Amino acid sequence: MDLELGDAHRELRDVARAWVDKEVVPYAAAWDRAESVDTAIVRKLGDMGFLGIEIPEEYGGSGGDALSYCVLLEELGRGDSSVRGIVSVSLGLVGKSIKSYGSEQQKRDWLPRLCAGESLGCFGLTEPGTGSDAANLTTRAVRDGEDWVLTGTKMFITNGTWADIALIFARTGQPGPKGVTAFLVPTDVPGFGRTEIKGKLGLRGQATAEIVLDGVRVPDSARLGGEGQGFRIAMAALDKGRMGVAAGCVGVARACLEAAVRYAGEREQFGKPIASYQLVQELIADIAVDVEAARLLAWRVADLVDRGKPFGTEASVAKLFASEAAVKAANNAIQVFGGYGYIDEYPVSKYLRDARVLTLYEGTSQIQKLLIGRALTGVNAFV
């Protein structure tokens, strides 16, 4: 059951699928156990052009459109959510923000390196005290002559310990969203500290960090966009990021489907393959329906993006549905595997652990519902 793609998108899908089967799938379980993917994967992603989708070629990108991005993220999500997340953050949240809001110099300084996988980006919005309520962040950036001095703590930052550049959101003015400004902070500057957060339920291969900014000094040329524009930049990145997360969720659900179908055909109970039992088929059919529906929702967002139409609410719908579907798919797959689904000899327990965070980051499911509800009713339930 595959929707019809045009030649270019089909070719990208086939190349990405073959690459994931060779470079990701065989290692995903070991990376999970080691709590680190092999960082050489970043350069490999760059060599394939996977860190440059939707970035113009003049900045080292590989071009393509939002649908290309969805096609790629579905394949990466099927292979390993930790690897998919590296791309979602470095390209999706950081690279694309630089493309949209960066000065010519910032684009020339950072985009070719990010696209090649020579540099990695991280996105520093969440803080210990402000997650869903990101507009109330407390990291401060204070003017000092031609420079800015940043002080504060960022929490749960994907790629945080590996990144060369951090897109940091800091308060430069009034309370609330209008007082936030974005900065591109090299991670090797004095005062930039980072500690890896270990013991995660899933996404264990991914580097998640707490970042402490202790009087970090950057020039005004490190500011991304205008003063007070930072929250808008963050929300624009997350709107589009949600489309990519949704596509990644489709990949997780597909991995669950493939594993469940294979196992149901092999495993025999009561003298027959368990695939012959209707209740087992129901578990599998429910995953398949969600895969199709979630993909359509993600691709609808891509279509809106590619036609230059508003897409924020549709991105929330897609992210909400697809992330909940990925968790359900992993649960169903474990059910099909029975006790073997509960041990890590098979990949389905990892799928559940990895999928669980998808309903939490880039806006929890509750936050997506509030965004959808606000768009439908005109009433802001956040306050």
Ligand SMILES: Cc1cc2nc3c(=O)[nH]c(=O)nc-3n(C[C@H](O)[C@H](O)[C@H](O)COP(=O)(O)OP(=O)(O)OC[C@H]3O[C@@H](n4cnc5c(N)ncnc54)[C@H](O)[C@@H]3O)c2cc1C
């Ligand atoms: C593995 C991982 C990677 C991450 N990567 C990044 C990253 O790269 N960059 C980054 O900036 N952040 C990142 N995050 C942070 C993530 O985006 C936040 O965890 C998320 O936004 C939720 O914030 P919180 O954890 O503070 O939960 P809280 O905001 O404290 O929410 C707790 C609960 O309350 C609910 N809730 C909160 N407000 C409301 C409300 N108004 N109405 C109803 N329910 C509400 C939430 O839905 C949730 O169920 C990551 C998190 C994880 C776990």
